Amino acid sequence: MGSLNKSLASFFALTLLFCLAGCGAIGGGGGSNLTITVQAQSTSIQAGLSDSVNSTVMHAGGNPAVTWSLSGATCPNNCGALSSTTKSATYTPAEFVPVTFQVNITATAVADTSKSASVAVTVNHSLGVDCPSGSEAALAGQYAFLLRGGGPGGFMVLVGSITADGKGNITSGLEDINSNVASPQTGLTLPSGQSLYTVGSDNRGCLGLVNSQNTLNIYRFALSSFSAGIAGAGRIIEFDDTTGNGTRSEGFLVQQDAAAFASSAIQGNYVFGLVGGDSSGGRYASAGVCTANAGSFSNGNIDTDDAGVLETNLQGISGGYSVAATGRGTMNLSTGSGQNFVVYMISGSRFIALASDALDSTHPLQSGQFELQSGAFDNAALNAASVLALTSFDSTSSAPGAAVGVFAPDGTGNATQVLDINVGGTYTPTQSSVLTYDVSPNGRVTVSGPAQPPVFYLSGANSGFVVGTDAAATFGSFEPQTGGPFSDASLSGTYSYGTDGAAVGSRLTAVGSTTFDGMQNVQGTEDDSSPAGLVPNISVSNAQYSFSSSSSPAGRGTLDTSNNINPSVAYIVSPTKVIYLNPPATKPRLVVVEK
Numbered sequence: 001m002g003s004l005n006k007s008l009a010s011f012f013a014l015t016l017l018f019c020l021a022g023c024g025a026i027g028g029g030g031g032s033n034l035t036i037t038v039q040a041q042s043t044s045i046q047a048g049l050s051d052s053v054n055s056t057v058m059h060a061g062g063n064p065a066v067t068w069s070l071s072g073a074t075c076p077n078n079c080g081a082l083s084s085t086t087k088s089a090t091y092t093p094a095e096f097v098p099v100t101f102q103v104n105i106t107a108t109a110v111a112d113t114s115k116s117a118s119v120a121v122t123v124n125h126s127l128g129v130d131c132p133s134g135s136e137a138a139l140a141g142q143y144a145f146l147l148r149g150g151g152p153g154g155f156m157v158l159v160g161s162i163t164a165d166g167k168g169n170i171t172s173g174l175e176d177i178n179s180n181v182a183s184p185q186t187g188l189t190l191p192s193g194q195s196l197y198t199v200g201s202d203n204r205g206c207l208g209l210v211n212s213q214n215t216l217n218i219y220r221f222a223l224s225s226f227s228a229g230i231a232g233a234g235r236i237i238e239f240d241d242t243t244g245n246g247t248r249s250e251g252f253l254v255q256q257d258a259a260a261f262a263s264s265a266i267q268g269n270y271v272f273g274l275v276g277g278d279s280s281g282g283r284y285a286s287a288g289v290c291t292a293n294a295g296s297f298s299n300g301n302i303d304t305d306d307a308g309v310l311e312t313n314l315q316g317i318s319g320g321y322s323v324a325a326t327g328r329g330t331m332n333l334s335t336g337s338g339q340n341f342v343v344y345m346i347s348g349s350r351f352i353a354l355a356s357d358a359l360d361s362t363h364p365l366q367s368g369q370f371e372l373q374s375g376a377f378d379n380a381a382l383n384a385a386s387v388l389a390l391t392s393f394d395s396t397s398s399a400p401g402a403a404v405g406v407f408a409p410d411g412t413g414n415a416t417q418v419l420d421i422n423v424g425g426t427y428t429p430t431q432s433s434v435l436t437y438d439v440s441p442n443g444r445v446t447v448s449g450p451a452q453p454p455v456f457y458l459s460g461a462n463s464g465f466v467v468g469t470d471a472a473a474t475f476g477s478f479e480p481q482t483g484g485p486f487s488d489a490s491l492s493g494t495y496s497y498g499t500d501g502a503a504v505g506s507r508l509t510a511v512g513s514t515t516f517d518g519m520q521n522v523q524g525t526e527d528d529s530s531p532a533g534l535v536p537n538i539s540v541s542n543a544q545y546s547f548s549s550s551s552s553p554a555g556r557g558t559l560d561t562s563n564n565i566n567p568s569v570a571y572i573v574s575p576t577k578v579i580y581l582n583p584p585a586t587k588p589r590l591v592v593v594e595k
Contacts, residue, residue, distance in 0.1 A: 034059040036117040038107050043121050047097040048128030051121055054088045055107040065110040072103040079103060080123065091121065095128040096208035096218050098194040127208050130536050132200020138223055139199050140166035140230050142256045142327065144344040146352045146367060149238060149249025150505030154180040155277050157367045158249060159354040161256060161327055161344055162190065170195035174328050175211050176342045180277065180359050186342060188212050199223065202513040202525060203496055220527040221253065222496030222511045224594040235498025235592065237509040237529055244531040250499050250509040257347040261327040265348040266292045269373040271443060271457045273465030275475040276366035282307025283393040283502065284364040285475035287457045287467035288317065289442050296320050301442055302335060303455045306364065307395055308471030337362040371459040377443045383411030385554065386462045387573045388419065389590055390476035393502035399424030400503035402588040404571050404581045406553040407478055413437055418553045420569045425586035482574045485549040490575050492518035493595060501589030506531065520544050522559065547572060
């Protein structure tokens with residue numbers, strides 16, 4: 001990887017002298033000679049640095065003005081940008097340079113356009129200089145990732161895997177992309193020697209990927225779940241929409257277990273949760289369960305919500321799957337007109353999936369996860385408090401929604417639920433419900449009590465996926481609370497975080513690193529991509545958090561970064577995980593914080 005050293009090379013000047021034949025005046029002067037001098041502050045720079053270039057035009061009675069231009073093998077696609085005045089220019093390469101190249105910066109005399117001088121600048125293979133760096137060993141091995149997003153043109157999903165060498169290089173990788181504006185792109189490779197990453201001491205980093213279609217993308221991430229100094233997971237956002245009119249996406253990455261890179265690794269009953277969109281712009285969500293054995297799915301059960309159009313308790317779902325030695329595989333399910341997927345193995349008990357058919361009226365664009373079931377299922381499988389994390393999107397009003405709260409069952413079919421909900425900026429705190437539930441032997445859970453009750457599918461005791469029965473296609477997951485009773489001391493140390501929700505292309509996305517001191521104080525650094533553009537390395541200081549062991553429901557608290565004006569509401573899942581909701585956000589999202 002190219003060095004990210006910010007120091008500039010020694011001063012360089014290249015002078016080309018041109019003499020004009022004859023004795024006629026130039027530009028109204030009276031001299032016969034014209035000399036152009038071009039000086040560059042540096043002849044070797046990194047991605048994202050700026051290089052000052054100056055010109056001097058000398059001749060009798062002269063005109064000092066020049067016009068500036070760029071040329072080189074990478075121009076115009078990845079040439080960089082040149083801003084200029086009459087006598088000087090500033091050259092700035094792209095934020096990510098996938099290969100070292102040379103660019104020529106040329107000044108042409110306005111007084112005589114046949115006369116010019118150039119300086120050659122080498123731009124080194126590197127990521128932007130504002131990327132945190134120096135701890136690249138924290139990312140080592142093979143990682144799968146899933147990003148959902150979009151922009152003015154619609155929505156997209158990207159899944160794939162990368163292999164990081166612990167030194168800043170991505171040595172190999174794969175990508176699959178599907179969207180509502182282009183045909184699916186499957187099986188794209190990440191050629192060795194072009195993609196790069198950095199990691200800083202606070203576990204934040206940058207990632208630049210180049211795929212086999214020569215598409216360049218930049219991401220920011222924050223790492224978590226460390227073992228022996230190597231991250232096991234992280235949150236990630238796309239970070240190349242400089243104008244706010246391009247594409248944004250957000251998601252997660254997780255370390256893969258190469259022992260699961262075979263079809264035989266998928267064996268047993270798997271619960272799945274998938275979410276995305278339909279061909280009319282509505283939200284589509286599904287959850288279900290199926291049995292995997294020797295490359296075939298059987299005994300499938302699924303519930304779907306297509307913007308309020310429901311298919312409830314569909315049974316007899318079948319299909320097949322195959323996994324290659326790369327960890328990437330394919331599968332199909334006999335839902336509706338049948339749907340094909342690409343999958344990336346995380347372990348034998350978990351994999352991610354992306355629908356790979358072109359989006360149409362019978363093939364929604366959906367993605368999500370499959371998790372191996374553990375345990376037997378009856379009402380006793382729901383017997384302890386779990387944190388619910390839900391998102392939604394009402395296509396009629398274009399209102400995204402987010403909710404977080406606690407589901408507290410008693411193990412016999414009764415439960416209470418408390419949710420903090422924000423739909424399009426309308427915030428409803430601690431909405432309480434009294435529920436009853438019934439757990440089927442395959443882990444499907446029906447709920448009654450509230451209007452439009454959701455359906456749960458259990459992956460284990462007190463954990464699984466949620467699919468709604470409402471027009472906004474509510475979707476999410478739940479996991480048991482552990483480590484209580486909770487207080488300020490429950491959160492201590494460095495955590496990573498990232499946004500998660502619907503309508504990604506029209507709102508802010510963020511990743512960051514934050515440190516809780518166990519005594520109400522929190523500080524960190526964040527990277528934002530939004531319709532206003534990119535803002536890297538935002539300092540978050542003098543913030544406070546508050547959790548009390550007497551809170552009801554247990555684990556509910558606040559994070560205040562704005563002098564107690566509309567503080568974020570938070571629910572502790574465990575001492576290593578907390579989920580926040582911002583009450584005043586008109587385009588709400590969840591913030592998932594993990595250690």
